[in-house]
Amino acid sequence: MTFAAVLFVCVGAVFAALYNVFTKKVQTGDWKNRSSALVVLHLGTAAVLLVGWSMATGGPRFTEGFEAFIWPMIATGVLNIGIMFAKMRARAIEDVSLVAPIDSTTPAIVIVTSMIILGEYPSHLGWAGIWLLAAGTYVLNIQDVGLKLAERLKKDDAAAVPRWHVYLAPFLALKSSAGVRWAFFAVALSTLSLNYDGLVARRANIAFGLGCVVAIAALGNLGIALWRKEFRGVTFGAAAGKSLPLAALFAIGNVITNQAYRETIVPYVGTMKRLQIPLTIILAFLILGERKSFRERLAGGVLMTIGAVLISLS
DSSP: OOHHHHHHHHHHHHHHHHHHHHHHHHOOGGGGGOHHHHHHHHHHHHHHHHHHHHHHTTSOOOSSOHHHHHHHHHHHHHHHHHHHHHHHHHHHHSOHHHHGGGGGGHHHHHHHHHHHHTOOOOOHHHHHHHHHHHHHHHHHHHHHHHHHHHHHSOHHHHHHSOHHHHHTHHHHTTTTOHHHHHHHHHHHHHHHHHHHHHHHHHHSOHHHHHHHHHHHHHHHHHHHHHHTTTTTTOOHHHHHHHHHHHHHHHHHHHHHHHGGGGTSOHHHHHHHGGGHHHHHHHHIIIIIOOOOOTTTTHHHHHHHHHHHHHHHHO
């Protein structure tokens, strides 16, 4: 993995973390029940910004011809309709602390899908780094399950719950929780879409390709938002205020991150993108005042750091 790829992913992770924090910040009041509408508004705005950006920087610039670009663009655009909706449904009907760790399993599976779809194989060092970073992300996220359990139970009762039960909580809830099933469905789609994200970034102007993809995702979620009547009572001022900051952060962060697909293989980029998770925790503390237990997340942070170093050296 080149130094440029590491730099692109790390800078992109900062913008992704800001995007995650502000997404939560704007979903207040009745906007908690307008998830699809918010997706449509900010992705649609991002699509306009991205296509405009591409036109100002040389146009589409298809590197292997339009035919080689169109299929991966449509594939990841359609997959992202399902990903965005599944993630929203998961968070709407299940505790975020339970569904967030599930996303951590994506990098480990992307290794396999990238071998099949792209023929890309990590080195032995990179393989170890991917698994360590994925494991660290999971360990870091799963702490919220333990904290929620401690809040709901008396301290003595919470301490009596086996630790393995906390670590396997998302998998144990798979049968009983529709939200958890939606989260795993989003992961399954993500392991496919990341590969096509890489192809789109390599075969056209990055901003143009990304703009086309998010336009498809926005249109797909428009049908969902209309069906759920989520635009009822929305004013132009409220829509612009909610969507513009998210659109700008999304567009800038993803354009920077997607540069890395031209520098290294998809499994490395998909895994290193998870660095946004500890950054999100830090920024949520600074911006939203969310006080997470940093001590309990130390083990996950250490594993993520070691994994990131191994990937960087591979």
